[in-house]
Amino acid sequence: xxxxxxxxxxxxxxxxxxxxxxxELEALIDDDVQWAIxxxxxxxxxFGARHGRAAVLxxxxxxxxxxxxxxxxxxxxxxxVDSAASMMRYSLTALDSNKPISxxxxxxxxxxxxxxxSLRVIVDTFDLVEQTLGRxxxxxxxx
Amino acid sequence: xxxxxxxxxxxxxxxxxxxxxxxELEALIDDDVQWAIxxxxxxxxxFGARHGRAAVLxxxxxxxxxxxxxxxxxxxxxxxVDSAASMMRYSLTALDSNKPISxxxxxxxxxxxxxxxSLRVIVDTFDLVEQTLGRxxxxxxxx
Numbered sequence: 001x002x003x004x005x006x007x008x009x010x011x012x013x014x015x016x017x018x019x020x021x022x023x024e025l026e027a028l029i030d031d032d033v034q035w036a037i038x039x040x041x042x043x044x045x046x047f048g049a050r051h052g053r054a055a056v057l058x059x060x061x062x063x064x065x066x067x068x069x070x071x072x073x074x075x076x077x078x079x080x081v082d083s084a085a086s087m088m089r090y091s092l093t094a095l096d097s098n099k100p101i102s103x104x105x106x107x108x109x110x111x112x113x114x115x116x117x118s119l120r121v122i123v124d125t126f127d128l129v130e131q132t133l134g135r136x137x138x139x140x141x142x143x
Numbered sequence: 144x145x146x147x148x149x150x151x152x153x154x155x156x157x158x159x160x161x162x163x164x165x166x167e168l169e170a171l172i173d174d175d176v177q178w179a180i181x182x183x184x185x186x187x188x189x190f191g192a193r194h195g196r197a198a199v200l201x202x203x204x205x206x207x208x209x210x211x212x213x214x215x216x217x218x219x220x221x222x223x224v225d226s227a228a229s230m231m232r233y234s235l236t237a238l239d240s241n242k243p244i245s246x247x248x249x250x251x252x253x254x255x256x257x258x259x260x261s262l263r264v265i266v267d268t269f270d271l272v273e274q275t276l277g278r279x280x281x282x283x284x285x286x
Contacts, residue, residue: 038270039269040270042282043282043285045284075251076228078221078223078226078227083221085219085249085251087251087263106228106230106251106265108219108228108230108249122265122267123265124182125267125270126182126268127268132285137280139183139186139272139276140186140276141185141186141188142186142209142237142239142275
């Protein structure tokens with residue numbers, strides 16, 4: 001039984017972010033990849049949609065410029081033959097401020113021939129924004 | 144081939160929210176269900192963690208008090224025997240303000256004997272907060 005593409009991709013992504021080793025990651029991304037991390041791109045320019053390997057590698061470099069991953073915990077996972085969905089909790093450091101950030105996200109990935117062809121990520125963005133600002137945003141109670 | 148528990152649950156949930164028919168939903172929720180919608184509970188008291196059928200039904204009533212679902216679109220889905228993960232886009236109306244809200248979320252569900260035993264939902268919360276406020280929140284650019 002061969003290893004699921006998700007594990008290889010996840011290792012390569014973490015290595016790219018923490019060690020700035022992008023070769024392995026590059027080999028695991030399809031030419032025509034579709035990529036999206038939904039969130040406020042004004043604050044986080046490495047969020048948003050990207051198309052194609054070069055654009056995705058560029059955005060991974062931007063992420064590597066901004067955060068280091070300390071720990072990741074898988075809260076839910078579903079694996080298909082060429083697909084995966086997982087809910088993750090990451091402990092990060094924001095490199096500019098040296099601030100610890102705890103992030104919850106869901107990712108849906110599709111692979112073809114072992115290479116990533118689609119990744120979509122939903123982040124609990126309000127929590128992320130507040131942690132990044134370092135202060136709560138006052139919200140009215142609506143219900 | 145029997146219908147996946149997710150479809151029955153989703154229909155019952157939508158009916159509960161839009162028509163306030165909770166009987167069918169109640170029958171599809173396990174006594175001991177674990178439930179969490181991650182997000183700012185100060186603004187949205189129906190977010191957060193709940194345990195047990197009564198607490199989950201109560202929170203579904205609160206959701207029904209606050210929104211109507213117009214349309215839902217499945218962007219990704221993975222189904223296991225007793226589990227499901229999906230990325231959804233909802234078009235809602237906030238009932239107090241009559242404001243349209245477009246919401247992207249990821250849900251991870253587990254079933255046992257056709258009943259929901261676990262549901263965890265990640266929402267693109269910053270986008271939701273801005274839409275609910277009806278104005279953008281100014282954010283600094285961090286990268």
